[in-house]
Amino acid sequence: MFAISSGALVGCNDDDDVNKKNSLSVTPASAIEFKAGDNQDVVLTVKTDAKSWAFEKNGEWIVAKQDGDKLTVNAQANTTESVRPGRITITAGNAEPVNINVNQKGLEVGEIVLSISPSDPIGFEATGNKAVELTVTTNAPDWTFSYPEEWMTAEKQGDKLTVNAKDNTGDARVGQIVVTSSEGEKTAKIAVSQKAGSENPTPGEEIAGSLSTADDLNIQFAHDAVEPVKKTLTFTLEKTAMVETKVKLVFDERHVEEYNFDHATEYVVFPEKLCTIANDGVMTIPAGETSAQIEVTLTPSASDLEYVTTYMVPLQAVAQTEGIVVKDEAEYVDFLVSRIGSKKIRNICYFEVNDCNPLNAIEYILEDGQPFFDAVVLFAGNINWDASKQKVYMNANPNVQALLDNSEELLQPLRKKGIKVLLDILGNHDQAGIAGLSDWGCEQFGKELAQICLDYKLDGIGFDDEYSRYYGSGKWFAGPSSQQAARLCYETKKAMKELCPWETWVHLYYLGYIQSSLPSVFIDGVEHKPSEFIDNVCADYGGSARPVNGMGLSGCAGNSIQLNYGYSISSSGAKALMNQGYGWIMWFAFDPSGTGTVSNNRSHSLRQFRNVAEGCYEQSVRDPKNVYNKISEGQYDPAPHPIN
Template sequence: MKLRYIYCLAGLLSLGGVLFSSCTDDLEIGKNVDESALSGIYENRGYLCDAVTSKTEQVIELYTSPEYTTSVKVNLTKGFVAQTSMKIAVDEAYLDTYNKEHGTDYVLLPSELVSLDNGGVIQASIEEGMPSLEVKLAVGDRLEAGKTYVLPLAIMENSSDVTIKNETDKHCIYFIRDMRQFGDTYKGEDKLKGYLFFEVNGVNPLNALSFQLENGKYLWDVVVLFAANINYDAEAGRPYVKCNPNVQYLLDNNETLLQPLRKRGMKVLLGLLGNHDMTGLAQLSDQGAKDFAREVAQYCKAYNLDGVNYDDEYSSSPDLDNPSLGPHGPAAAAKLCYETKKAMPDKLVTIFQYGSFRGLPEQVNGVDADQWIDIIVPNYGSSANTVGSIMTKKKCAGLAIEFNLGYGSFGSHTGDQLVKEGYGWFMGFAPSPEKYTSVFNSLNGVGDYYGSPLKEPTIFYKKNDPNPSNYPSDLFN
């Protein structure tokens, strides 16, 4: 018997007579101990990640310059010794493996656009510790605007004191998009971003173009089509994405009704919520979450969307005998987010912090929530809370305005206060041209914050019409 087991037994005995008496019948002296669970505990395991975010998958969007600098690092479970070293390089062959595993068709970033400091070598020293490695991108005009390219970096060599367990630990994946032609929403790296829900049963999402600052920048960075649903397909025996006629019309006509927003830099997301049956976004089994996430990813790919928003409302109790379903709760909600991010790592996974999307666990399968949630927006009258141990409020909305009912406003000091508190977003819900007077009044402070007044609206878009109408003269025509 090894010494560590004697220590454990001594600790149990010291807890007192009650515990001792409850355990004596189960204690078998001399029995061989199964040490398989302890395999690897003495290894110095390493994994490659972005040095700034600690993520193993990171999206980079270029808005202002064809050049970008970041850095990677190798995290170690047991620290370094003086001779610890790594060689990092572009692993072009891995892209085929990644695409097959995720069902994607990403294109490789040309390796000649990438340079690694120090020839890609990371060498530990007593003086400097374990340094990070600078990665420079110089894309020039080589990339197709808005297209996603992948840069797979990998630990290609490592010293004998470090163990690289698998391909995931070995690689750090960057998704790179040149957005310089779509910078109409970019208001500064440290400025709040706007997140807007459109009730698309009655309002054309192109009305986001009515909200423009005098300097030409658009107010809303993200537009959500609210909403498609999760429902149960009895014939196929599985949950599926159900689009009502209004949502489906927008998707079928996305080139004229959605892509104009994306061409100006706005992200367009598919909103999803429950629809009064036994399926729900927070009551899928592990396999159900994986299958539904793949379908969501296919919708985003087919209709050229930028991600999804999940809202846990309007679902009935799950049938626990159904293999696609499981107990309703935050654990299931988190698993869906996790599987969705795996299925579309370059897209946005966002949540409305309501129902079981509150109180989410910090991790799924050992992965922190910061890696599978991109934006969190709150219920009206509140602010969103971070999830996990790494996430900052930069991913959260500190304000939620309900335009239709007149709840909330963005005053002259609102933006500075939200930034001071660490928030990165504010949210709006359901603006309609018929209420533009009150809607724009509730946003009277954005000009002070962004340094450019919000223009008075001169256009609006009627339902399903890609052509602008004059505001307000055509409002009731």
Template sequence: MKYTNIFKLPCIAGVMMIFGCSLTSSCTEDEVMTGDINTNRYESSNELLGYLTDSQGKLMSSNIEFRSSGELSLFLNLTKEASSNCGISITYDESVLEEYNAKNSSSYELFPKTQVTLPENPTIKVETGKQQSSPLPVAFTSNGQLSADSKYVIPLRITVTSGNVKLAQGEDTRLIFITDRTGIPDCNKENGFKILSCMEVNDTNPLNNLSFTLKNSGKLLVDVLIMFSGNMKYDRETGHVTMKYNNNIQALLNGYDHYLKPLKDRGMKVIMGILPDHDGSGLCNLAPETCEEFALEIKAMCDAYNLDGVFLDEEYADYNDYDLYLNVPGFVRPTASACSRLVYEIHKLQPEKDIIVYAYSTIYSLPSINVDGRTINSGECITYAVHDYGRSGNLSSSYPGLPKTNMGMFSQEYTGRFFASESNLQRMVDDGYKTHMIFAMDPNRGNFTYQQLPSMQSIAKIVYNDELVFDGKKYPKDWD
């Protein structure tokens, strides 16, 4: 059954160009699982290659949020069974971060070495005949002095200590990106389930997400605000693909302290939607060099407005009306693999940020791609993938490497078109999925009492075994 999608934004002039200037997915101490290991990541070789993964199967870097204390497990993986015992050692090495910052024009700060605990003998070994080691724990504690708005890094140096294993390219270092949330309230619920509120902010105040809490835990119902939506725009005068914002998005960005910071102060993430704008450019027709350039634009946007990531929705590009790849340098024939490259470039520049993909149209599936001889799986770069309204189903084949918990089922559309039944919510929970999106929530709309509110009450009951509390506050649109 084809569902009509209403994700659409009017074309409103106003281009803002900002430029600023490696792989991970977020997890918290409440969500620890062992991800599938991708032994095809590297090209075939007769050599025995080794590489590290964390407890979610993520390579090269990890992203952790914690309160008071946390722990991350690391594993050594081999591309084939070990013919003899193999081992590596892990050390905290400040020069690793210095090299990363210099290479990527970034300015991440060190997570204090005194707050990091490695085992007395920080060695990971793979025994003969096996391909994966036992976990090595990296523990960390809060000193109460770090900013909750900043990312810090635990820089690790990896060295082979025994056996005939050789570290794969780029695997001699690892970065653990840390956010210390000790000093602020949070949204994280005990079971790790995430509610994404994709909000039509042309007429709805984001502050309405603060009005709904859970009675027993006191936590906010919503974990992530997605502002729908910024637009990508091909500037024909400059030849660049840029971000642009209509008057409503720009008002919220300009009024960050009033509209967005209160959400961030409660631990809610704020995400910018990215949507094509009927000009022939889209998420699926950027050449690799254009992906790199647009990723810089996205990084500059996130840095300028303290955003936690992006939401990618591939609609309204109108590729066939322009066929840019035929006559404009920097564009290719539209394919899902081109979006996979864009996702990789965004993630490479901002490994600590979230990338959410709307599993719809061409990007219902993002294939693995090869970059400099390495296989990059889309699920290792994105944080969440959410189904179109009312749809469900495991997305492992669509986004290889994405944890099941980060697949969004039975998305709801609160203007009155698609609401999830309690039986489907229960099925989602029973099947082990832990991500759910609601679109266009607005307590000022006429259907709030008889449709929106009962839906959120069902989410509280089924997903969190709790009772929804609505504090009665309805924030109107109060900007021009």
């Protein structure tokens, strides 16, 4: 009896005691979907009260690495057309195991993939190293490689690359192994380093470092601010650290005032109490390595954040180890934070940019500080055929191109106020059209539009099927149909999601082949309903848009109001649309300046905006203080001008 009692008492203090059920959770716990190649790491966070945890993988192609409470998952390149199913099982003590399904798509037609295994950075000792064998997986006919030849050796044999480091009697060395496919220009890189011949650093030597982040610097909190936002920052040294190096991340409130003075901005300091820096801000770079990361959590609080205010989170890197200096130009990472609104029905405004400066949207604010406009559409870029290059491309007239080229001055102020900026695309009197591209053509043009969104920091693409002649032939073209219109929307959404690190939209203006009856798109036998790749829709002037398959009325504009034609809406009419469930009201050709080719419609427009605000938001729209002018073709004035 005594022995049994003693054993029970001891067991109560053991995390893995069979009488105590351990806890285990994994975030995110959803299935992981990989492409055939070019995949980003997926990082899982494991939480458990057991002493340790472990994982098993079902699928040799799955790459997984355990580090603390993190499990980093990726996939080797899939060189077949078959989908690869797999699974990762995570266990801890006697907790119920957690299974994460891992699936990888097969090759698409013409796709080239490439990967290296193992893919972890390679760290060599100063002397006496054993060769490391790497396996290169690709469907390209051949591959080449480069490496730091002055201090490494490398030999290729079949799909193997064997590398080693020459003995080192000098300073530490860093470099990269780069493998490149013979087709498709696919590359894979592995960082390599070697310790110094002497562990003693050169007296007086300084190593410079930089603070950076791969995350989007613009952060939007919901009006009720309930979900924390986590960001990862990286400090990187220009040379390998000889000793353990520490750098501290601090919240530097003074920096905001200095930044505003230098850049003529009006950012407000984000409340420091809402910013938590992990590990007391200390980043530790082990000897022989070049970088370390740290997590920052921004905890939202609606009462602390005002609408139409952009807050700056000023984070500074401060070296704490002798011989380490922070480069002046890479000393800070500044996140910009804004608060999005609570409106049940939102407003999307098409600006005729040949006549009007889209910055005018900034001036229209509700009494509680929310922007009246939630999205702006630049009307319009064109889909055109380049006969000399034999390709379809996005053609921008001088006005559209000026807005793109001067995005920081003319478009980003809108985004910083929480207003989405989309580029509309319509036909331009030749054979290229929204509904007439082949599947391959849809993929190529969709990728071009996504690249434009990335390059100019746009929030999406609108499609409008007008002014196309639809007579093209060849690999770019197909007979015009709603099916091909749907395919272009699908490929554009897919490309934007893959390329842009922020939320992007596909928006539709119902005309021609673009209607609510757009069909599903089938890829490898899998159905993709239009609601998966179309975010919101509007009808032609005066109409209510019907939803595409799978979409509710919340994605539809209940009315499309052409302000230059004198169209109007009453407070009761706007409220009725909101109560029916419509999520949008569309406005076309708003022009409060009159500096283009048409007279301004500011007074009439403001009355309609106030009708919507009173009917739907139980408040009014403030008097606009300024107007933004269009100077001439291809020229817009970024400066506000007071309204007399």
